[in-house]
Each structure stands twice: as C-alpha cells, then as structure tokens.
Amino acid sequence: ETGVTQTPRHLVMGMTNKKSLKCEQHLGHNAMYWYKQSAKKPLELMFVYSLEERVENNSVPSRFSPECPNSSHLFLHLHTLQPEDSALYLCASSREGHPTQETQYFGPGTRLLVL
Amino acid sequence: KNQVEQSPQSLIILEGKNCTLQCNYTVSPFSNLRWYKQDTGRGPVSLTIMTFSENTKSNGRYTATLDADTKQSSLHITASQLSDSASYICVVIRGFGGSYIPTFGRGTSLIVHP
Numbered sequence: 001e002t003g004v005t006q007t008p009r010h011l012v013m014g015m016t017n018k019k020s021l022k023c024e025q026h027l028g029h030n031a032m033y034w035y036k037q038s039a040k041k042p043l044e045l046m047f048v049y050s051l052e053e054r055v056e057n058n059s060v061p062s063r064f065s066p067e068c069p070n071s072s073h074l075f076l077h078l079h080t081l082q083p084e085d086s087a088l089y090l091c092a093s094s095r096e097g098h099p100t101q102e103t104q105y106f107g108p109g110t111r112l113l114v115l
Numbered sequence: 116k117n118q119v120e121q122s123p124q125s126l127i128i129l130e131g132k133n134c135t136l137q138c139n140y141t142v143s144p145f146s147n148l149r150w151y152k153q154d155t156g157r158g159p160v161s162l163t164i165m166t167f168s169e170n171t172k173s174n175g176r177y178t179a180t181l182d183a184d185t186k187q188s189s190l191h192i193t194a195s196q197l198s199d200s201a202s203y204i205c206v207v208i209r210g211f212g213g214s215y216i217p218t219f220g221r222g223t224s225l226i227v228h229p
Binding site: 004040041042043044045090091092103104105106107108109 | 159160164219
C-alpha cells in the first residue's frame with residue numbers, strides 16, 4: 001500500500017449517469033493529481049491541485065469535474081460520459097517543493113467502464 | 116513536441132536473466148527523469164529519480180542510466196525474478212516557471228517466465 005486509496009475500484013455506468021470517484025491520501029502531501037490511463041496509451045495528466053487550488057487543467061472535457069475540499073481528499077465528478085472515457089483513473093499525491101522530492105505516490109486506480 | 120518513447124513495447128525473458136529497457140525523450144526544459152513500475156491492477160510505483168547531472172542510479176536490482184546529451188535513459192534489471200513482471204514506465208518532468216509537468220511514455224511490458 002502506498003498510502004493513497006481510491007474508491008470505488010471498479011465502476012460501470014451509463015452515459016446518462018452521474019458518479020464520483022474518491023481519492024484519499026494519508027501521507028501529509030499537499031499536491032494531488034488525477035490521471036487517465038487508457039489501453040496502450042501513456043498516462044494522461046488531467047488535473048493538478050496544489051494546496052487545494054487547481055493549478056493544472058490539461059484540456060479535459062467539462063464532463064469531468066474535480067473537487068479538492070482539503071489536502072487529503074480529491075474527487076472526480078463524472079456526468080454524461082462517453083464510451084471512450086472508459087479507462088483506469090489514477091489518483092496520485094506528492095509533496096510540493098524541490099522537483100526531485102516530488103515523487104508521486106499513486107493509488108490503485110478506479111477501473112471505469114462507460115456503456 | 117514533448118514526447119517520451121520507450122522500447123521495446125513488450126519483452127519476455129526467462130527468470131534469472133538480465134534485461135535493459137530504453138527510453139528516448141524530446142522533453143524540454145528538462146527537470147528530472149523517473150522510472151516507475153506498474154503491476155497489473157495497481158498504480159505505478161517510483162523506482163528511480165535522476166536529475167540532469169546524474170548518470171547512474173541504482174535501486175536494488177534496478178539500475179537506471181541517463182545521457183542528457185543524447186536524451187536517452189535505460190533501465191537495467193539484473194537477475195530477473197517472476198515478481199519483476201510488470202509495466203515499466205519512463206517519465207520525464209518538464210520544469211519551468213515553478214511548474215513541473217510530467218510526460219509519460221507508453222511503458223514496456225515485461226514478462227518473466229520461470
């Protein structure tokens with residue numbers, strides 16, 4: 001275990017559903033990230049939160065909406081998704097500071113299937 | 116364009132053998148390079164972090180090299196074990212204006228057979 005947990009681990013949803021992914025870190029980090037990992041593609045950085053403020057939004061469609069209520073929790077709210085959004089969604093956290101100290105600790109991911 | 120290319124895409128070796136994975140990048144400005152191991156069904160786990168001035172860094176049976184001039188890195192695995200079967204991801208971090216943005220490779224899928 002890396003100290004980063006994600007729920008649910010698996011999710012199947014229809015295109016009209018609304019669901020949320022949850023991430024929690026117990027490492028005392030102050031930066032959190034959402035990544036999308038599709039089959040045979042590199043990890044894609046979606047959002048970065050530093051000190052609870054969004055500092056990066058990597059051209060992600062508005063059907064994905066992040067929320068960071070505090071430094072330990074990160075949510076990804078999903079609505080009206082498309083089948084191509086099916087992927088593994090990974091959460092990570094790190095300690096802001098010197099770049100070589102910003103090792104990101106990843107959660108186990110949520111495997112999402114959109115029907 | 117900032118890209119990270121990894122080769123081979125997949126690799127099968129016998130237990131106990133050595134192997135080397137390659138990573139070429141065009142990311143700029145360079146901050147640091149990392150290798151991650153991702154087991155099936157799990158998130159990536161950091162193996163090594165290398166800065167511009169570092170040529171070699173080891174973590175147990177894993178040894179990473181970096182040639183910042185040719186923009187190439189390699190990950191050498193010695194005396195492979197069945198538990199080494201995983202995807203190995205090369206990540207190059209761009210650093211500018213206080214921001215550090217990762218660019219990920221597609222990964223090399225390694226299978227170690229008994």
